Amino acid sequence: MAFWILDQWNDTIDYPTLGFIAEPDDILEADAAPDSRWSSTGSGPETVTRYGVGGDPSYVEPTDGHLLAWSAAENRYAPVPSAAATVAAAEAAPGKAEIATQAEVNTGTDDTRIVTPLKMATRLAAAFQPISGTLTGIAGTSPTADQVIYANGAGTFTTTGLTSLGRNIIDETTTAGVRAILLARALRRTINTQTGTSYTLVLTDEEKVIQVNNAAAHTLTVPTDAAVAFTNGTEIEVFRLGAGAVTIADSGGEVAILSRGGLRSINGQYGSVRLRKAAVNTWVLTGDLV
Numbered sequence: 001m002a003f004w005i006l007d008q009w010n011d012t013i014d015y016p017t018l019g020f021i022a023e024p025d026d027i028l029e030a031d032a033a034p035d036s037r038w039s040s041t042g043s044g045p046e047t048v049t050r051y052g053v054g055g056d057p058s059y060v061e062p063t064d065g066h067l068l069a070w071s072a073a074e075n076r077y078a079p080v081p082s083a084a085a086t087v088a089a090a091e092a093a094p095g096k097a098e099i100a101t102q103a104e105v106n107t108g109t110d111d112t113r114i115v116t117p118l119k120m121a122t123r124l125a126a127a128f129q130p131i132s133g134t135l136t137g138i139a140g141t142s143p144t145a146d147q148v149i150y151a152n153g154a155g156t157f158t159t160t161g162l163t164s165l166g167r168n169i170i171d172e173t174t175t176a177g178v179r180a181i182l183l184a185r186a187l188r189r190t191i192n193t194q195t196g197t198s199y200t201l202v203l204t205d206e207e208k209v210i211q212v213n214n215a216a217a218h219t220l221t222v223p224t225d226a227a228v229a230f231t232n233g234t235e236i237e238v239f240r241l242g243a244g245a246v247t248i249a250d251s252g253g254e255v256a257i258l259s260r261g262g263l264r265s266i267n268g269q270y271g272s273v274r275l276r277k278a279a280v281n282t283w284v285l286t287g288d289l290v
Contacts, residue, residue, distance in 0.1 A: 088112070089114075097112060097113060097114050098112075098113045098114065099113060099114050099115075100113035100114060100115050100116075100119065101119075102119050102122060102123075105119045105120065105122075105123050106123055106126075133155045134155055137155050137156055137157045140157070141157050141158060141159055142159075143159045144159075146161055146162050146163070147159040147160065147161055148160060148162045165185060168181050169181055169182075185207070189207060189208055189209045189237065190207075190209070191208065191209045191211050192205060192208050192210050192211065193211045193212075193241075194210060194211065194212050194213070194214075194218070194220075195213050195214055195242075196214065196218070197214060197216055197217065197218050197219070197244075198218065198219045198220075198221070199212075199218070199220050199221070200220075200221040200222075200223055200251070201221070201222055201223055201228065201230075201236065202223075202228060203228050203229070203230065205236055206230060206231070206234045207234070208236060208237075209236075209237045209238075209239055210236060210237070210239070211239045211241050212239070212240055212241060212242060212244075212246045213241040213242040214242045214244045215242055215244050216244045217244045217245045217246075217247070218242075218244055218245070218246045218247070219246075219247050219249050220238055220246060220247070220248050220249065221249045221250070221251055222248065222249070222250055222255050222257060222275065222283055223251050223255070224251050224252075224254045224255055224281055225280050227251065230277050231277070232278070232279060232280075233276070233277060234276070234277045235274060235275065235276045235277075236274070236275045236276075237272055237273070237274050237275075238266065238272060238273050238274075238275065239270075239271075239272040240266040240268070240271050240272065241269070241270070242269065243269055245265055245266070246265065246266045247265045247266075248264045248265070248273065248285055249264065254281060255281045255282070255283065256281060256282045256283070257275075257283050257285050258278070258283070258284045258285065259284070259285035259286070259289060260286075260289065261289075263285075263289035263290060264285070264289070265289065265290050266287075266288060266289070266290070267288045267289055267290035268288075268290070271287070271288035272287055272288060273285060273287030273288060274286050274287050
């Protein structure tokens with residue numbers, strides 16, 4: 001009976017009667033059944049050298065559970081246990097590696113075992129926030145100083161300004177505290193002084209005092225809702241500090257200004273009137289009118 005051992009230096013020779021095909025650097029594994037011979041783990045043309053039986057020093061008896069691996073010390077292939085002949089996989093070398101357990105994947109410190117897609121997905125689902133349309137919408141905003149993010153639709157977000165008054169109200173934890181803030185705000189109005197001959201109200205004039213100080217006549221215009229969307233109920237005081245006459249005008253005839261007798265001017269220096277928004281493009285004018 002003859003045995004065949006891989007020889008990495010021989011030319012390629014085809015021996016189909018051996019029952020296996022081997023090539024250089026293949027590993028031959030002992031097979032106890034059916035005929036106790038070496039079986040190739042590779043594929044392709046075989047490259048083998050034939051050795052005799054009996055006293056031939058190159059004769060290797062197959063042993064079940066062993067592999068033929070190259071022995072530099074013996075300068076030939078020699079039988080070794082399967083585990084000892086297995087090459088461990090590395091970043092730059094192919095080989096065998098164990099599949100990591102879920103616990104090892106979760107810990108994240110092992111660098112020798114393989115991670116499967118299922119275990120990786122399980123770990124990601126437990127450790128990270130899933131993709132969310134809501135979070136994506138929030139991430140798409142770019143708030144600047146003194147702005148907050150709010151929803152303006154299903155899954156859509158934008159920003160709006162946050163004044164010091166708004167911050168104070170948000171910071172307050174009691175109803176009584178909020179009432180005190182609002183009362184103080186109502187009693188202490190901000191003054192917007194105008195020294196020109198004309199001025200059109202802007203959104204930040206809400207709850208302010210427009211103080212007109214000019215020796216010449218002055219016209220104060222109330223804009224349309226399309227131009228400035230004041231909230232219904234907004235109140236604005238207009239005070240005549242200068243000697244010049246002050247007249248309240250609507251924007252191009254598109255805003256209704258309701259006043260007693262249709263009066264629109266402040267009655268003399270140091271007089272004042274109040275504008276209150278009643279509805280869309282509709283304001284009520286009361287006070288010292290002429």
